Amino acid sequence: MKTRLPRHEFQEALTAVATLTGGRTTKPILGCVKLVIDGDRLDLSATDGEAGLRLGVPTLSVDEPGQTVVQADRLLNIIREMADVEIALEANDSHCMIRGAGSEFKIYVQRPEDFPPVPGFEGEADLVVDGDQIRRMIAWTIYAAARETSRFAINGVLWEKHGEQLFLIATDGRRLARAGGRVRGGGTSDFQAILPGKALNVFEKVFNPPRDADGWQVDVKLMPNQALLRSGDRVLSTVLVEGHFPKYDDVIPKDNDKCARVDRLEFNSAIRRAALLTTEESRAVKLSFSRDQLVITSQSPEQGEATIQVPIAYDGEPMAIGFNPAFVNDALRAISFEEIHIELKEPTRPGIICGEDKGEFLYVVMPVSLSS
Secondary structure (H helix, E strand, O other): OEEEEEHHHHHHHHHHHHHHHOOOOOOHHHHEEEEEEOOOEEEEEEEOOOEEEEEEEEOOEEEEOEEEEEEHHHHHHHHHHOOOOEEEEEEOOOEEEEEEOOEEEEEEOEOHHHOOOOOOOOOOOOEEEEHHHHHHHHHOOHHHOOOOOOOHHHOEEEEEEEOOEEEEEEEOOOEEEEEEEEOOEEOOOOEEEEEEHHHHHHHHHHOOOOOOOOOOEEEEEEEOOEEEEEEOOEEEEEEOOOOOOOOHHHHOOOOOOEEEEEEHHHHHHHHHHHHOOOOOOOOOEEEEEOOOEEEEEEEEOOOEEEEEEEEOEEEOOOEEEEEOHHHHHHHHHHOOOOEEEEEEOOOOOOEEEEOOOOOOEEEEEOOOOOOO
């Protein structure tokens, strides 16, 4: 294997690969990247055993095709520190050589046949979605997914297609986030699939709009136990989460009769400030709604009290309810609406945070009891 590569593009590809290879593992080969030259491209593959990533780098010249497996972060660190516009890469069965102007590095390699297979995207897509839209939908939901390893089905994000609509739903049992959007194309069949949060975090980091294209689309392929997402020459594969996702529609309140409209950034700032005087034992802020004002209060027996007023438009009888401020701020940071709606029923019933269109975004958060 012998080639010349543009260093910057190679570094970008290795940085993407590092999202999968950077974690701790008992299998050293999972910390490696597989490099394959076939034709005029260098293809990179990485996997953590559950998710996989494949992407390509155009070569400047190829003297000899071949493949090798190299420790990923070591290779990335070397390429990152080099100042060359072009680099030479050469590998045999025992080592890989990286050469620039006045520098040379030798890394020992592993056997390509020992590297786990990383699937590519073959055939037609089952679903085609707008790239910006799916990134937004992931960002609006992923923070609400559970992190307890014993609750497998809610450790991921549910993808649910109904006709021309795609919904992403995440919950940890105490709050629920749902984002929706229209699909561009693909199969007509409806489906449900749970994608792991870790794989979707990788998607957020390595899938970006193409530099020289007006429209950005992401192709999705679903198989019985695996999903593949493709954007340009980047393919992310992941095993699906097993188990049955809860009947989330049952926990979305349908009869909330009180609604407040408030500036999102102002509300977010007020919740953050009130949270400064809460404790781990009493993670609660009190929201008192009246006709044109929301009063947010918090107290800590050992630290003090906070009272913050926010102007609102409110329809309904005066009401006070307690929420975990971290749960509220998670949603407020993720979404981008200028104004949000807060829908309520009673102090012991879940509240809803949404925009004008609940089909686009809806967030259900359970109340917490207010001591004192």
